[in-house]
Amino acid sequence: MSVTVIIPTPLRKLTNEQETVDADGAKVAEVIEQLQTQFPGLKERLCDDNGVLRRFVNVFLNGEDIRFLDGPETPVKDGDELSIIPAIAGGCCC
Amino acid sequence: MTTTNVTSTYFSGLKCRECNKLYPADVRYVCEECFGPLEVAYDYDAIAKDLTRDVIESRGANMWRYKELLPVAGDVTVGPDVGFTPLVKADRLAEALGVREVWVKNDTVNYPTLSFKDRVVSVALTRAKEFGYETVGCASTGNLANSVAANAAAAGLRAFVIIPSDLEVGKILGSLIYGAHVVGVNGTYDNVNRLCSEIAGRYNWAFVNVNMRPYYAEGSKTMGYEIAEQLGWELPDAVVSPMAGGSLICKLDKAFKELTKLGFVKEHNTKIYGAQAEGCSPIVNMVKDEADWIKPVRQPNTIAKSLAIGDPADGVYAAGTMRNSGGWGENPNDEEVVAGIRLLAETTGIFAETAGGVTVGAAKRLIENGKIDRNARLVLCITGNGLKTKEAVAGSFKAIDTIKPSLTDFDSLLQTIQPEELPCQ
Numbered sequence: 001m002s003v004t005v006i007i008p009t010p011l012r013k014l015t016n017e018q019e020t021v022d023a024d025g026a027k028v029a030e031v032i033e034q035l036q037t038q039f040p041g042l043k044e045r046l047c048d049d050n051g052v053l054r055r056f057v058n059v060f061l062n063g064e065d066i067r068f069l070d071g072p073e074t075p076v077k078d079g080d081e082l083s084i085i086p087a088i089a090g091g092c093c094c
Numbered sequence: 095m096t097t098t099n100v101t102s103t104y105f106s107g108l109k110c111r112e113c114n115k116l117y118p119a120d121v122r123y124v125c126e127e128c129f130g131p132l133e134v135a136y137d138y139d140a141i142a143k144d145l146t147r148d149v150i151e152s153r154g155a156n157m158w159r160y161k162e163l164l165p166v167a168g169d170v171t172v173g174p175d176v177g178f179t180p181l182v183k184a185d186r187l188a189e190a191l192g193v194r195e196v197w198v199k200n201d202t203v204n205y206p207t208l209s210f211k212d213r214v215v216s217v218a219l220t221r222a223k224e225f226g227y228e229t230v231g232c233a234s235t236g237n238l239a240n241s242v243a244a245n246a247a248a249a250g251l252r253a254f255v256i257i258p259s260d261l262e263v264g265k266i267l268g269s270l271i272y273g274a275h276v277v278g279v280n281g282t283y284d285n286v287n288r289l290c291s292e293i294a295g296r297y298n299w300a301f302v303n304v305n306m307r308p309y310y311a312e313g314s315k316t317m318g319y320e321i322a323e324q325l326g327w328e329l330p331d332a333v334v335s336p337m338a339g340g341s342l343i344c345k346l347d348k349a350f351k352e353l354t355k356l357g358f359v360k361e362h363n364t365k366i367y368g369a370q371a372e373g374c375s376p377i378v379n380m381v382k383d384e385a386d387w388i389k390p391v392r393q394p395n396t397i398a399k400s401l402a403i404g405d406p407a408d409g410v411y412a413a414g415t416m417r418n419s420g421g422w423g424e425n426p427n428d429e430e431v432v433a434g435i436r437l438l439a440e441t442t443g444i445f446a447e448t449a450g451g452v453t454v455g456a457a458k459r460l461i462e463n464g465k466i467d468r469n470a471r472l473v474l475c476i477t478g479n480g481l482k483t484k485e486a487v488a489g490s491f492k493a494i495d496t497i498k499p500s501l502t503d504f505d506s507l508l509q510t511i512q513p514e515e516l517p518c519q
Contacts, residue, residue, distance in 0.1 A: 009122075
């Protein structure tokens with residue numbers, strides 16, 4: 001399963017400044033593992049020492065927050081778009 | 095894009111709020127190590143040398159009288175007249191709420207777009223110009239879009255504002271009128287927010303609440319400085335503030351702490367209370383449930399659209415601010431929100447948007463349930479103007495009395511009106 005991953009600006013140093021990259025996996029967690037293989041260091045930015053997604057990292061699958069799906073266990077399919085967004089971005093009004 | 099003149103004597107860089115890693119004061123908003131938010135690092139000793147209460151009081155009646163405490167390096171180029179809105183003593187509202195003293199911080203008349211957002215936008219766009227940007231943008235529930243559109247127009251910047259497509263008519267028109275490119279997204283604010291992060295990552299624009307965020311957010315502090323100065327350099331016992339992303343409540347607390355550090359006020363014992371609408375209250379729920387993290391709301395459902403953020407960026411910090419100050423949170427329902435708007439209007443002559451109704455409704459609950467002391471000096475932060483969200487209250491009135499132009503008809507009408515509703519003879 002090949003998905004397109006949108007890389008946020010703060011992580012692009014690790015992806016040779018690429019804004020989008022392709023990665024394989026059957027679920028979100030596997031895609032993140034595969035990103036680490038392609039771009040060493042990426043996983044430790046996204047996950048804490050226990051391998052759990054950091055609280056300030058949000059991941060969206062085709063625009064849907066994976067916290068509303070099955071989290072890292074959410075299955076992915078060919079052609080899906082995975083977007084990594086710093087949780088602190090945005091925040092409007094009060 | 096040319097970058098010039100980006101630091102000042104009073105601030106030197108950005109610091110991660112989570113891991114304290116330092117960065118230069120350039121265009122970045124998130125820690126590369128831990129994804130924590132970046133905040134401006136000030137040199138308070140340098141500020142204390144130049145800024146005194148006398149210096150502040152000698153300056154113009156706008157938020158830039160506190161300029162040394164704001165992250166701009168050079169002259170103020172956008173929004174020099176923003177802020178210093180009235181702090182109104184509201185005795186009739188105090189009586190209605192059953193509390194000793196109420197003051198209304200009235201940002202319904204903030205300049206130029208009638209919401210507190212002009213404070214953050216003037217800082218963000220002044221900073222964006224220092225970085226050499228020519229196009230600016232935002233993700234917004236309306237007020238921020240209006241402010242970015244207007245202030246960008248005045249400054250000669252191109253503006254893209256991105257909003258949920260189902261916003262109130264007044265808030266959409268209130269951006270279009272200034273010549274901004276308005277993009278409506280079929281989805282929630284949180285969908286808009288995610289999209290704007292992706293857009294900011296692709297196009298080299300200054301998004302005020304994405305890549306300008308560390309600077310932008312500091313503008314909110316001026317509401318706190320003004321409250322203290324307008325109370326005669328004293329802090330109130332309690333403040334109630336509306337919460338959407340949760341930033342304002344944190345910055346009020348920061349402002350009070352800074353004023354204490356600089357010796358402008360004696361001590362900061364203010365209890366800080368947050369207000370959200372029942373149909374979208376992830377931060378209030380975190381406080382009430384004693385949870386340690388935000389549980390996002392997937393589909394907000396409230397008339398208070400300006401507060402309808404299901405995944406608040408500063409939610410965890412906002413909850414911490416309430417807890418650490420001894421405050422609390424409340425989440426009135428839409429009916430209480432409308433009642434709050436009307437109570438504020440009928441007792442103070444101030445017409446607030448839905449967020450103001452949320453604030454008044456929450457204050458009422460907090461006083462009734464004893465979380466706010468009835469002997470308190472209470473400040474309510476009213477952040478936006480009711481003329482932008484008229485449809486929220488329009489349905490709460492019956493049709494007006496209509497008569498022929500005849501004194502007899504008028505006399506007959508008066509007979510139908512209850513005596514207590516009649517004006518004084």
